Amino acid sequence: MTVQLMQGNEAIGWGAIAAGCRFYAGYPITPSTEVAEILARELPKVGGKFIQMEDEIASMAAIIGARLGGLKSMTATSGPGFSLMQENIGYAAIAEIPCVVVDVQRLGPSTGQPTAPSQGDVMQARWGTHGDHPIIALAPVSVRQAFDLTVVAFDMSERYRTPVILLTDEVIGHMREPVELPDFSKIQIFEHKVTEPPEEYKAFRNTPDGVPPLVPFGQGYRYHVTGLLHDELGFPTQRIDEIDPWLERVNTKLDKHIDQITLLAEDAQDGARVGLLSYGCTARAARHALKVARARGLKVDMLTLYTIWPFPEKQVEAFGERLDKIIVAEMNLGQLAYEVERVVGRKKVVRVTRANGEMVTPQMILDAMEG
Amino acid sequence: MSHEVADRIEIRLAGEGGQGMILAGIILAEAASIYSGKNVVQSQSYGPEARGGASKSEVIISNGEIDHPEVIEADILVALSQEAYRKFHKEVKPDGLLIVDADKVKDADERAIRIPITHLAFETTGRQITANTVALGVLVGLTGIVERQAIEKAVAARAPRGTEEMNRKALEAGFAAAAAVKK
Structure with missing residues (x-):
């Protein structure tokens, strides 16, 4: 190429x-x-x-x-x-x-x-x-x-x-x-592997990693697909003893793999008390501000999130623990800032937000750093 | 503040929708990246309408990493319409370069370099639509932000089949106009 x-x-x-x-x-x-x-x-x-x-x-x-x-x-x-x-x-x-x-x-x-x-x-x-x-x-x-x-x-x-x-x-x-x-x-993408014979296949059964393999239709593996709460074969159910384990599995399966799912970049500096947290296009404005601030002799950390959901609680919590002030920059009125505040506490978070169609500028972030 | 980040040149090309300023930005970005090996970010904004309205294309060129992808304070502004000039001339560095179409921008700052870009396009190729290529010749001729060869290659690669010669002439006319200003 x-x-x-x-x-x-x-x-x-x-x-x-x-x-x-x-x-x-x-x-x-x-x-x-x-x-x-x-x-x-x-x-x-x-x-x-x-x-x-x-x-x-x-x-x-x-x-x-x-x-x-x-x-x-x-x-x-x-x-x-x-x-x-x-x-x-x-x-x-x-x-x-x-x-x-x-x-x-x-x-x-x-x-x-x-x-x-x-x-x-x-x-x-x-x-x-x-x-x-x-x-x-x-x-x-x-x-x-x-x-x-x-x-x-x-x-x-x-x-x-x-x-x-x-x-x-x-x-x-x-x-x-x-x-x-x-x-x-x-480039390799994960492929589902099924080991059981078709008559034993359950598309929604529990597995140690919480993710049962999926076999496409037309290969002899029979299962039902519905938006209703369903059992291990996919048929609708109202039985609490079937719904509870299913709810538990589906809503915790990502937690079991959270370290693989969480993608981010941290740029730490010894002695920093202030950190920038951003994502998407605004992370570029934040990184520009970071370089200007460091060139002016300020000590600043930065955390760029690539995985937004599930929210990287563990890493953001550690970021908040070692810093006094976290500046969250985003092009909305503070949506991800809610999550950061939930994890590190409201008092540490300074929001830099803009929702009028113009990018957050490096100057806005520098002002928040110095303010 | 843009110059507190070393080695960052910010260029803004602006005009009316339909004048080809967005394409000019893409060609300049290709000249700087594909044909010169530099890092670039090119972006644009325009109204929902296809013709008329203010349209701008931005190109940031650096030998290093480019973070903020938009112009903060332009090093160079090329304006092909009065409205584009009015809208953007204040966002140029004090020592920056202003290039305007002499016929279309009547009311411009003293430091602006006035070149009849659209007129030159018509005179050279018989088609006003090549004004964006003339503008690229003027811009590169005056500043040397990319090698002449790089912009020639980029223009040739983007010219629709059958218009290569026309665009080559338009670019040449831009270089000639820049040389005349420099004398």
Whole structure:
């Protein structure tokens, strides 16, 4: 591969191809449309299917069905479409069907401002669908990482049988950076292995790691799929003795693998009392501020989160314990700051927020550091 | 504050939607990255409409890591419309470079370099649409932010088939105009 100047959204498309995604269903929406454009062009070349659906509800349903049919699948959208997908994201979460949902965040609420960036869907990614459920959300900070985290999103969705949200933003989605993509043939994604014969197969049984293997339809392994609470074969149940162990397994399965799921970067400096915490495009503003502050002789730490959900409690707690002040910078009115405050306590947290379609600037973060 | 981070050049190309300023930014970014081996971040913003409205493309060039992906205070502004000039001329460093289309931007700061970019495009190629390529010639000719060869290659690689020669001439016209200013 050679160096190419590539948009974040294009890198997501290539990441999906590299990860073995062979089914895309979606409805175009700014600022995510380039993901669909590239997959409409490239998926047929590798034997994949691209379908433009009538809306985002159907898109989400289609990728769930496609994965049950055996193809790794993805959709991409932005705020308004992400809202429409929520019911079926819950379905994928409790029916434990791997899939990847790309949300290129734009300014909301509602139609908001289609071409303006935002990080306003952080809480929606966690709690947008009703009921308690597991979810993973990953946020890239660069074009290259948009590729890498798309691959990781597919791997995690398979490994843990869960929808994974690639929670990116208009800045990362539309910016161009030079990238050299890796050799796709070297990329390996987790594959489910089933050892029991079809007559003993239970798609929703408990296993030591909490994730029973999934066999696609059409191979003789019979199970039922429903959004109703279900037993180990997938049939609806109202029995508490069946519901309780199922609830316990589904809602703790990610905890069992939390160290593998948690992706972040810490840049520590001896003697620092102040730390920056950020993610997505805003982490780039924070890193700029960090370099300026250090050049001025200040001691500052930084924690960049790539895994947003499950929230990296352990690492954020340790970060809070050794620092006096944590500056949380984000393009919303303090959504991830709620989580940081929950873990480190409100008194230590200073919020740097902006939700008007303009990026948080390094100056805003420097002001908070010096204030 | 952008210059507190060493080795960071911030360029803003602005005009009306349809003048090709976003493509000009992409070509400049390719010249600096693919054809010069530097690090770049290119971004753009535009209104929802396809024509008219203010449109801007930003290119940040560095030999090192680029963190904040947007212009903080431009080193160079190229403005092809009065509105674009009005909107962005205050966000240029005191010692920065302002290049404006002499016919389209009537009301500009004294330090602005005035070149009839769109007129030159029409005169050279018979098509105003090559103004963005002329602008790239002017920009690189005046600043040397990338080698001439790099921008030539980048323009040729992006020119639609059959327009390579036209774009080469447009770029050349930009370089000639820059050379005349420098004298």
